[in-house]
Amino acid sequence: MLEQAKSEAIGQNLVGADEPSPVPDIGEDLTLEEWARLSQWQLIWLRFKRSRPAVIGGTLVILFYLGALFADFAAPYQLDTRFTQSLYAPPNPPRFIDAAGEFHLRPFIYEQKQTINRETLEISFELDTSVRYPIYLFARGDPYKLWSLFPADRHLFGVEAEVPFFLLGSDRQGRDLLSRCLFGARISLTVGLLGVFIGILLGSVLGVISGYYGGLVDDMMQRFSELLLSIPHIPLWMALAAILPVTWSPIRVYFGITIILSLLSWGSLARQVRGKTLALREEAYTLAARAAGASDWWIISRHLLPNNLSHIIVIATLSIPYMILGETALSFLGLGIRPPMTSWGVLLEEAQNVKTIIFYPWLIIPAVLVILIVLGFNFLGDGLRDAADPYSK
Amino acid sequence: MINFIIRRLLHTIPLFFMISIVVFAIISLPPGDYLTVRVAELERQGNQNAEQQLQGLRRRYGLDQPIYVQYWLWISNFVQGDFGESFDYNRPVAELIGDYIFLTVVLSVATLLFSWLVAIPIGVYSATHQYSLGDQFFSLLSFIGLGTPGFLLALILMVISVYVFGSPIGGLFSADMESQPWSLAKVLDLLQHLWLPIILIGISGTAELVRIMRGNLLDILGQQYVQSARGRGLAEHKVIWKHAVRMAINPLISLIGLQFPSIISGSIIISIVLGLPTTGPFLLRALRAQDMYFAGSFLMLLSLMLIVGNFLADLALAWVDPRISYE
Numbered sequence: 001m002l003e004q005a006k007s008e009a010i011g012q013n014l015v016g017a018d019e020p021s022p023v024p025d026i027g028e029d030l031t032l033e034e035w036a037r038l039s040q041w042q043l044i045w046l047r048f049k050r051s052r053p054a055v056i057g058g059t060l061v062i063l064f065y066l067g068a069l070f071a072d073f074a075a076p077y078q079l080d081t082r083f084t085q086s087l088y089a090p091p092n093p094p095r096f097i098d099a100a101g102e103f104h105l106r107p108f109i110y111e112q113k114q115t116i117n118r119e120t121l122e123i124s125f126e127l128d129t130s131v132r133y134p135i136y137l138f139a140r141g142d143p144y145k146l147w148s149l150f151p152a153d154r155h156l157f158g159v160e161a162e163v164p165f166f167l168l169g170s171d172r173q174g175r176d177l178l179s180r181c182l183f184g185a186r187i188s189l190t191v192g193l194l195g196v197f198i199g200i201l202l203g204s205v206l207g208v209i210s211g212y213y214g215g216l217v218d219d220m221m222q223r224f225s226e227l228l229l230s231i232p233h234i235p236l237w238m239a240l241a242a243i244l245p246v247t248w249s250p251i252r253v254y255f256g257i258t259i260i261l262s263l264l265s266w267g268s269l270a271r272q273v274r275g276k277t278l279a280l281r282e283e284a285y286t287l288a289a290r291a292a293g294a295s296d297w298w299i300i301s302r303h304l305l306p307n308n309l310s311h312i313i314v315i316a317t318l319s320i321p322y323m324i325l326g327e328t329a330l331s332f333l334g335l336g337i338r339p340p341m342t343s344w345g346v347l348l349e350e351a352q353n354v355k356t357i358i359f360y361p362w363l364i365i366p367a368v369l370v371i372l373i374v375l376g377f378n379f380l381g382d383g384l385r386d387a388a389d390p391y392s393k
Numbered sequence: 394m395i396n397f398i399i400r401r402l403l404h405t406i407p408l409f410f411m412i413s414i415v416v417f418a419i420i421s422l423p424p425g426d427y428l429t430v431r432v433a434e435l436e437r438q439g440n441q442n443a444e445q446q447l448q449g450l451r452r453r454y455g456l457d458q459p460i461y462v463q464y465w466l467w468i469s470n471f472v473q474g475d476f477g478e479s480f481d482y483n484r485p486v487a488e489l490i491g492d493y494i495f496l497t498v499v500l501s502v503a504t505l506l507f508s509w510l511v512a513i514p515i516g517v518y519s520a521t522h523q524y525s526l527g528d529q530f531f532s533l534l535s536f537i538g539l540g541t542p543g544f545l546l547a548l549i550l551m552v553i554s555v556y557v558f559g560s561p562i563g564g565l566f567s568a569d570m571e572s573q574p575w576s577l578a579k580v581l582d583l584l585q586h587l588w589l590p591i592i593l594i595g596i597s598g599t600a601e602l603v604r605i606m607r608g609n610l611l612d613i614l615g616q617q618y619v620q621s622a623r624g625r626g627l628a629e630h631k632v633i634w635k636h637a638v639r640m641a642i643n644p645l646i647s648l649i650g651l652q653f654p655s656i657i658s659g660s661i662i663i664s665i666v667l668g669l670p671t672t673g674p675f676l677l678r679a680l681r682a683q684d685m686y687f688a689g690s691f692l693m694l695l696s697l698m699l700i701v702g703n704f705l706a707d708l709a710l711a712w713v714d715p716r717i718s719y720e
Binding site for chain 1: 681
């Protein structure tokens with residue numbers, strides 16, 4: 001007994017393998033006292049850090065959002081800067097070794113000159129290896145206004161010359177694909193956020209109410225969310241999106257799509273929150289609060305909702321990729337975001353037919369971006385779920 | 394058991410009606426009475442009888458009557474198999490829709506079977522050889538599979554297939570078999586072409602199943618009764634398959650009901666990308682042309698498919714776990 005007390009005080013568990021460690025395994029060297037002082041969120045963060053896929057996913061997601069936020073700066077060109085001499089240009093990767101075999105420290109590119117075969121009228125691009133165009137960081141380029149507010153003309157990287165630099169190739173109108181992807185990210189990555197926010201609001205409030213009150217309210221809610229789950233989502237989205245009037249401006253369409261996407265998502269969230277609330281409702285502190293005379297609303301907002309919070313955050317994180325996919329699918333089919341607003345789905349729509357893909361396969365790159373962000377969110381969400389509620393496994 | 398079936402059926406019927414209301418609302422939302430537009434269009438093309446033809450339709454759907462009458466006429470026609478008239482093709486929807494819905498059902502069921510047939514062995518292998526190279530490989534594969542949406546994969550595969558095979562993949566039948574009446578040869582042809590869409594649609598469902606199966610089986614393999622079975626000298630494969638896996642599969646059966654909607658949704662998009670003659674491309678075309686009766690019928694039938702699927706899944710669940718039938 002004395003041994004046990006001593007070793008616990010030192011924070012080591014020398015006695016008894018069947019005795020659960022006083023400091024649960026969160027990968028850190030902490031004494032019992034330090035551990036007891038940590039807040040719930042600090043605990044979650046420490047557990048989260050342990051999972052490498054989660055951290056990678058989180059980093060990826062943050063990088064994407066930063067890229068979208070600073071698209072004006074990160075992209076070498078504007079959303080619709082056209083280079084009419086370079087339609088459908090293939091990707092032009094930076095090189096270190098030039099045509100003569102010499103190595104240069106600063107990466108450079110060669111100009112891709114458009115050549116038209118006199119006989120077949122086929123357009124091809126040849127590298128003009130006579131002139132090297134070095135790539136500079138924070139290069140001067142086209143002037144722009146960051147977030148339409150701050151005028152600037154330095155871009156993250158660029159070639160300080162009149163030669164177009166297509167890191168990922170160009171499209172049908174000679175617009176740089178990388179720049180369009182970065183600007184398109186703004187739409188793709190935010191449609192989901194707004195939709196998930198609305199979904200969470202509706203889902204958690206309705207879920208808690210339904211779980212807490214039970215009875216008729218619960219029954220109606222269950223029926224309603226079952227209804228939502230019984231209509232396959234994609235056809236329903238397609239139908240609703242097709243109904244948005246053609247005369248609406250792109251902005252209104254954007255909000256319309258957001259609302260459509262969120263309509264179907266709150267159902268499953270509500271169900272899960274309801275389930276958890278049903279369990280929490282019988283806990284001691286709920287009964288104690290009721291005995292102390294707390295109103296229903298107080299109990300809901302002060303006890304039940306915060307206890308659901310970590311769960312809600314996890315579900316939100318896992319719903320965002322669902323929304324992003326939904327928007328991409330709709331825009332890809334031509335039913336979603338309308339040009340000139342651009343999202344990754346719109347970019348993919350331009351690459352839809354087989355001929356385009358055969359000749360200009362780099363136009364598929366937005367698909368890879370979507371896959372990456374979805375994977376990133378999934379890893380992040382899984383990690384959060386394991387961190388927030390390790391007993392749910 | 395019979396009680397349970399009856400209860401589920403009674404539960405399903407109001408659901409069906411609620412869905413029909415939602416779908417009817419969608420059908421009615423686009424502004425304008427297409428019949429007036431249609432009459433004008435047909436008369437412009439020189440069809441003098443247009444007005445009379447469409448009077449019949451007007452009566453049938455009560456387009457000059459209040460909306461609840463319209464709804465009632467529509468739904469009573471619908472359950473009798475009259476799905477309305479397609480304004481795009483100018484033929485009754487029921488004529489057009491049959492083949493496509495049938496193929497969609499075939500595709501969805503085949504995908505469901507595929508995902509189960511593949512996921513369970515992989516899940517069992519992963520659990521029994523935990524942390525082995527194979528397990529890690531499959532885990533990685535299923536992580537990627539979970540995240541990658543089918544239609545994007547379809548696009549990427551099309552690009553790859555062009556470079557590797559020289560021609561794009563797509564379609565459910567070879568060119569010459571497409572319009573032939575059903576025969577054994579056609580079925581075989583279908584099976585040959587079916588595997589690619591099945592993989593594309595089923596990959597995320599399979600990945601999820603593998604992960605859950607692995608997790609469940611790992612839990613069960615740590616239980617006491619497994620140890621006692623081993624201790625009594627039961628052969629390992631019997632321990633795993635006859636006892637552990639049977640327990641692990643139980644929770645999975647309840648997943649079938651949840652898998653079905655995403656399979657149907659997935660099949661819609663993938664069939665659009667690959668150009669398969671199932672629901673997808675025609676639903677899209679109907680929506681674009683605002684051919685609302687056609688599109689609405691698709692929606693209703695897809696939802697019906699889903700309801701039936703859920704119902705069958707509930708039955709399967711109750712058969713496996715009789716406790717459910719007492720709920």
